[in-house]
Amino acid sequence: MGCGNGRHAFEAYRRGADVVAFDHNENDLAEVATMFSAMRTAGEAPAGAQADTVKGDALDMPFEDGTFDRVVAAEILEHIPHDTQAIAELYRVLRPGGIAAVTVPSWLPERLCWALSEDYHTNEGGHVRIYTRAELEAKLKAAGFEIGPHHHAHALHTPYWWLKCAVGTANEKHPLVASYHRLLVWDILRAPKVTRATERLLNPLIGKSVVVYLRKPAKAGSGDEGLGAGT
Template sequence: MLTVDFERLGVQPGDKLLDIGAGRGRHAFEAARLGAQVVAADLDHADLVATQDTVAAMVLEDEPLPEAWGFMAAQTNALALPFPDDSLDRVIASEIMEHIPDDAGAMAELFRVVRPGGTVAVTVPRWLPEKVCWWLSEEYHAQIGGHIRIYSESELHAKMLTAGFETFDSHHAHGLHSPYWWLKCAVGVKNEQAWPVRQYHRLLVWDIMKHPWPTRAAEAVLTPFIGKSYVAYFFKPDDTDDVEAIASTTAGEDPVHKGATTAESADRGSSLEGAGRRR
């Protein structure tokens, strides 16, 4: 189940791509299939081991992979990424900013490591579905390492603009998933055995595995209104010497709708050297 649209992100064979907060590697796997040189990074060691095991299985099963592909896993912190300045072509930061107390610091670090002209996809829980979850369950957002903030779309864009990025696209995703999380919050976030939760989970698995038309149609209808995730795409301007000028010229604009039309309006020097292609 992908949240990021790789075509919008502009992933090309040979791109140096960081998936920060990779979890079990859903986006990292897709990037590798497209021929990118991928680093899947996370704080959770167990998730990284599972990700490496899955990649090993892909290779053993002779899954067709482009010549340019590469893969490695790294346990690292979003506030201190082990990459040189301007060294990455693409970065994915999916569902991590809401967990990080110093989100501005994490965004600044993304800006540091991506090359001029490179692109970044940031996904966060959408404001309305997330607000309902917080209202239904204190447990949902009170657990250690849980969500500590709810972003509005304009807030996310404003913070990324402050870090130096420019917006070029955005959309929502996962309309079927908001009701699932509302059910979990209503019966207990960790209560996986509740009948409504089990039945809805079966529906989601069916949708992910089979892509039947009824759930695909429901997803298309629900996503614009209650899509669980908000996905925004940014690029690092080629001229990064005048970030203040960029910010001043965009003051007063709505950063959510600025830019292109959207579907819905180890040692720093030891990793991934070079800047790669221009966007």
């Protein structure tokens, strides 16, 4: 839901899931479709796994009730003025007993970004609210979800965004921003133990995103287990 450039969709496809990458941006979806095709050609996805793109509105998704076993909504709700309607749609298209993962920017890193740069949150399509985890979970629970575990992620990305906000969000060539971007690319590609360990230590403090796991209650007698910490 709100697949953007497709990072989560690609990984799910690579792991053998049947994937629908959903977004309203035609340009992003065209690039995602091209990557899906390249992955099939290169044999990067297991035989039998399927991947497709669908354009639409998160407030009125073109899917039947209970279509999906799993839904990922990563860094999308903070862009949507009517977030409770998008959450209701997420709930509707998930099957009973299905699991969802919802991520939004963490309160503290996001609050500092807003303080450092007006452009960060006033540009077209930008962030329209800052969530506390309690607020996010309350809205998800009100929609009917069972709230499961949570964690924070991407702590190493937080200083990058603070830098961008401090020097100008469009100033990609600033030496500090460019250098830190190279560090992040190196970390993503190489995943060295030192940066992975550092990020794990920093995530609870300055993780850029908070991730909440949810379950849509199963129908009576379905036999589905509750959403535990090991899910």
